[in-house]
Amino acid sequence: MVGRLVKIDQNGELLLEEGDYGKGRDGVWYVRPPEAKAGSLAQHTVIEHEDGTISADPSILITFYTEGHVKNTWHGYLKCGIWQKC
Numbered sequence: 001m002v003g004r005l006v007k008i009d010q011n012g013e014l015l016l017e018e019g020d021y022g023k024g025r026d027g028v029w030y031v032r033p034p035e036a037k038a039g040s041l042a043q044h045t046v047i048e049h050e051d052g053t054i055s056a057d058p059s060i061l062i063t064f065y066t067e068g069h070v071k072n073t074w075h076g077y078l079k080c081g082i083w084q085k086c
Contacts, residue, residue, distance in 0.1 A: 001034045001083045005052050019083060021054060029054065034083055036074035037064040053081030 006022035008014050014022045016032035023029050029041040039062040047055045056078045063073045076085040 003031075003053070003078065003081045003083055005054075005081070021078065021081075029056070031056070031060065031078060033060065033062060033074045033076060033078075034085075036062050036072075038062075049080060051081075055079045055081075059086060 001019050003019045003021055006014060006016060006020045008022070008025060012025055014024050014030055016022065016030060016038050018032055018034050018036070021029060021031040029044075029046045030038055031041060032038040039060070041056050041060070044056045044058065044060070049055065059075060059077050061073065061075045064071050074085070076083060
């Protein structure tokens, strides 16, 4: 899936849909992989490319829970704005 760069809106919010990524007011990059919840790239190295896309290293792992139990995980890569699941 090709991702989409999202900017903070007029209310100062960063609203991410599946595949989106953007930099929050705190300067941290946030992502929402396909079929997953949003997460932070605070522990990743993020490269900003001239075309507005980003790449994150290492791979991205997002785990989401329901009532304290693992519901699902997403593990993959974001390279030049393109999402690829492991």
